[in-house]
Amino acid sequence: EDQVTQSPEALRLQEGESSSLNCSYTVSGLRGLFWYRQDPGKGPEFLFTLYSAGEEKEKERLKATLTKKESFLHITAPKPEDSATYLCAVATGGGNKLTFGTGTQLKVEL
Amino acid sequence: GAGVSQTPSNKVTEKGKYVELRCDPISGHTALYWYRQSLGQGPEFLIYFQGTGAADDSGLPNDRFFAVRPEGSVSTLKIQRTERGDSAVYLCASSSYVNNEQFFGPGTRLTVL
Numbered sequence: 001e002d003q004v005t006q007s008p009e010a011l012r013l014q015e016g017e018s019s020s021l022n023c024s025y026t027v028s029g030l031r032g033l034f035w036y037r038q039d040p041g042k043g044p045e046f047l048f049t050l051y052s053a054g055e056e057k058e059k060e061r062l063k064a065t066l067t068k069k070e071s072f073l074h075i076t077a078p079k080p081e082d083s084a085t086y087l088c089a090v091a092t093g094g095g096n097k098l099t100f101g102t103g104t105q106l107k108v109e110l
Numbered sequence: 111g112a113g114v115s116q117t118p119s120n121k122v123t124e125k126g127k128y129v130e131l132r133c134d135p136i137s138g139h140t141a142l143y144w145y146r147q148s149l150g151q152g153p154e155f156l157i158y159f160q161g162t163g164a165a166d167d168s169g170l171p172n173d174r175f176f177a178v179r180p181e182g183s184v185s186t187l188k189i190q191r192t193e194r195g196d197s198a199v200y201l202c203a204s205s206s207y208v209n210n211e212q213f214f215g216p217g218t219r220l221t222v223l
Contacts, residue, residue, distance in 0.1 A: 004152075032210055043114075043201050043214035044153065087152050091210050096141065097166060098212060100152030 002027040002092050006101035013108050016077045021104045023088030024070040032091040033071050034098060035064050037084045044087055047073075078108040112136070114215035116202050122221045123192055131187040131218045135204030142185050143203040143212060144177055153201050153214075159185060192222045 003026045013019055025033065032051050036044035048057045050066040057064050061082065063074040073086055085105045089098040115134040123129050135142050141160050145153035155169040159179045167177075174192075179185040189196055199219050203212040 034211075036214075041216075043203075043216045046211055046213055049209070049211055089152070094166070096143070096158050096160075096210060097155045097169070098143075098145075098153070098210075099155070102150065102152050 002090060002099045004088055004090055004099055004101035006088050006104050008104060009102070010105045011107070013075075013078055013106070015079055015108055015110050018074070018076045018078070020075070021073040021086055021106070022070060023073070023101055025090050027090050027092045027099075029092050030090060031093070033066055034089045034091065035071070035073055036087040036089065038087055038103070039084050075106070078106075080108045080110060083107045114202055114204055114213055116215040116218050118218060119216065120219045120221075122223065124223050125192060125194060127192050129189050129192060129220065131200050131220070133185045133187070133202030133215060135183065135185070135202070136213060138206065139204035140182070140207045141205045142179060143205075144185070144187050145201040145203065147199045147201055147217070156187070194222050196220060197222045
């Protein structure tokens with residue numbers, strides 16, 4: 001059974017304090033690893049897709065990396081507007097069904 | 111362009127009643143997905159459509175849940191004889207045939223009293 005584990009469950013940072021969120025996975029045949037951002041009361045917002053170990057993608061203050069067992073979402077010099085829950089998901093098999101982790105709730109304070 | 115839209119945004123019903131939740135995907139997206147999200151959890155897969163047909167319904171919890179997409183665009187998730195445990199946010203997503211980047215709607219919050 002595909003499993004996705006995210007850590008930490010919650011993270012509190014000061015503005016400008018860089019950190020990383022972890023997503024470890026156990027799957028049979030990875031067809032893609034996805035990062036989403038979710039604000040309270042809203043649907044997940046797509047951030048990145050990574051397909052193979054060694055791949056990296058960046059968007060503003062966020063950078064996602066992938067190894068054979070885990071992915072990291074690095075947040076550089078975060079701002080309060082980066083506060084949200086960050087979800088990691090994997091696509092396996094036919095590649096269409098996403099299995100999500102429980103998310104990391106990030107709060108960035110002034 | 112317009113994103114995925116879902117109606118209603120909130121639905122309150124009584125135990126045992128029937129409900130329908132609607133999803134309007136991004137124009138041109140051939141794939142449509144339904145997920146369910148409980149408080150503090152990640153979304154949980156329910157069903158996936160490619161065109162008009164359900165390609166994978168392995169996540170539907172039981173036969174009270176049914177979904178249709180008759181014309182390959184709008185989809186309706188139908189729940190019969192609702193139970194209090196069905197209370198959750200029901201999310202819809204769509205993607206193009208090119209890749210599996212799924213774009214989510216705002217969700218329908220279902221509360222069963």
